[in-house]
């Protein structure tokens with residue numbers, strides 16, 4: 099029987115729910131699944147969290163229009179980190195596959211950025227990243243902005259990517275009256291002609307994506323899946 103580790107960080111519960119859903123699905127396929135939630139040493143106040151991201155915001159327009167700029171930016175931008183508590187699985191080499199979950203905090207969530215530095219045993223490991231964010235799966239602003247830096251860090255540690263999953267949580271903590279949620283709901287209707295709810299774990303697109311991802315992970319665990 100293959101062994102998978104699902105390791106994730108979740109501040110407000112959405113990535114945790116996705117992790118539990120994936121675990122249930124992989125167990126249903128007959129695999130052994132162990133879950134580890136990354137815990138931070140100190141929970142930062144919600145209003146302090148975005149502060150390290152503010153200096154990055156003026157570059158956003160250039161980032162969105164220029165693929166060449168994004169390529170360079172992903173290598174050199176300042177990725178904030180947050181101290182995490184000692185891990186139950188600080189060495190992941192005993193697992194056949196690692197599923198790594200993070201919320202999108204413009205780029206990587208700060209605790210996951212730290213996990214990527216501290217964890218051992220990624221060399222030669224198959225990894226399948228998964229994420230939640232508020233918006234619909236916008237090619238550049240959501241998917242590329244999160245997965246490019248995440249996957250290049252994983253590859254630099256010697257890991258091989260199996261597949262990736264992104265699901266909308268339709269939840270954003272800022273600012274006062276759900277302004278960001280309304281903005282992303284508007285963007286979803288404008289760009290995808292679909293309500294944002296469809297891209298969540300309770301929506302048809304989100305569920306289909308989760309199934310497709312689990313199938314790819316199951317195939318990889320059975321040793322027949324392609325490794326990019």
Ligand SMILES: Cc1cc2nc3c(=O)[nH]c(=O)nc-3n(C[C@H](O)[C@H](O)[C@H](O)COP(=O)(O)O)c2cc1C
Pocket residue numbers: 107108109110111112113114147148201202203204205230231232233240266267269270271282
């Ligand atoms: C600092 C910060 C930055 C965020 N940046 C984005 C973003 O760029 N795009 C987006 O769609 N959602 C963004 N979000 C919303 C979260 O990604 C979303 O609420 C996520 O599902 C939360 O996951 P969790 O409940 O597991 O913590 C951000 C949230 C925080 C706290």
